Amino acid sequence: MTDEPVFLPGAGGCGPPEAQHLALVVAGRKLLLGADGHFPRIADLPGHSGWVPLGTLDGVPAWGTAPPEGAEPAVDAWNGKNGRWTGWPVLAAELPTPLAALAGRAVQVITWRHSHRWCGACRAELADVPGESARRCPGCDLYVPMQLSPAVLVAVTRPGPAGLPDELLLVRHSYGPTELWALVAGFVEAGETLEAAVHREVAEEVGLALTEPAYFGSQPWAMSGPGVLLTGFTATAADPTAEPVVDGRELVQARWFPLDALPAELPPAYSISRWLIDSARAAVRR
Numbered sequence: 331m332t333d334e335p336v337f338l339p340g341a342g343g344c345g346p347p348e349a350q351h352l353a354l355v356v357a358g359r360k361l362l363l364g365a366d367g368h369f370p371r372i373a374d375l376p377g378h379s380g381w382v383p384l385g386t387l388d389g390v391p392a393w394g395t396a397p398p399e400g401a402e403p404a405v406d407a408w409n410g411k412n413g414r415w416t417g418w419p420v421l422a423a424e425l426p427t428p429l430a431a432l433a434g435r436a437v438q439v440i441t442w443r444h445s446h447r448w449c450g451a452c453r454a455e456l457a458d459v460p461g462e463s464a465r466r467c468p469g470c471d472l473y474v475p476m477q478l479s480p481a482v483l484v485a486v487t488r489p490g491p492a493g494l495p496d497e498l499l500l501v502r503h504s505y506g507p508t509e510l511w512a513l514v515a516g517f518v519e520a521g522e523t524l525e526a527a528v529h530r531e532v533a534e535e536v537g538l539a540l541t542e543p544a545y546f547g548s549q550p551w552a553m554s555g556p557g558v559l560l561t562g563f564t565a566t567a568a569d570p571t572a573e574p575v576v577d578g579r580e581l582v583q584a585r586w587f588p589l590d591a592l593p594a595e596l597p598p599a600y601s602i603s604r605w606l607i608d609s610a611r612a613a614v615r616r
């Protein structure tokens with residue numbers, strides 16, 4: 331699509347908020363969205379302040395904030411217009427990718443800011459650093475940048491029986507959307523490469539060894555806490571006869587599915603999990 335909007339994330343270079351700039355209000359993990367699927371403008375939301383820069387959408391600066399302290403995040407916050415509070419998954423399923431990315435960044439930045447209000451060293455109240463996604467302590471000068479949390483996802487395949495398609499490893503979790511068949515995933519440890527995290531997570535969660543993983547792509551993810559960056563990999567099982575073994579705590583099920591007979595309960599279409607699965611499925615020779 332050539333007419334898709336362009337979202338450029340960033341924190342600086344746009345001066346103070348102006349009336350026609352975009353305004354993303356985040357309450358808990360929900361955003362205020364118009365019934366027509368558009369974000370409000372700064373002028374639509376008198377009484378709101380504490381705007382932090384998020385980037386630009388088609389050149390228009392976008393700002394995020396939380397509802398005014400003590401105020402109920404009511405739908406009529408938006409000047410009586412038909413605003414609604416929308417969770418990021420619903421929004422990501424409905425809106426074009428760049429708008430979902432902007433909304434995801436708003437959720438991440440505003441929730442991070444909410445949980446980084448006080449200095450961890452001297453307990454003074456942190457202040458925003460202009461032009462950056464960072465806060466600084468006026469008491470002891472501690473600099474607190476918004477840190478990212480990288481995580482890995484891996485689509486593990488193995489050759490199918492003679493003449494049949496390759497098979498994909500899918501797992502079911504004991505928490506979250508337990509009905510979904512998902513990919514093995516986990517956070518990267520400090521001091522670990524992404525590739526090492528792929529090997530470790532697959533070994534820990536299903537007890538399988540892999541060939542060297544190949545990078546697939548990445549996606550900022552607003553659902554698992556501030557700053558989460560998902561990175562996707564593909565890999566093949568080192569031993570094509572090995573079966574996955576789950577620990578019964580984090581995972582309750584793991585099994586191989588022929589790529590032409592995957593279950594219907596797959597991750598949503600806007601997730602990198604699904605992009606990896608669809609890519610593996612598209613590679614099946616017919």
Ligand SMILES: [Zn+2]
Nearest residue numbers: 449452467470
């Ligand atoms: Zn301090």
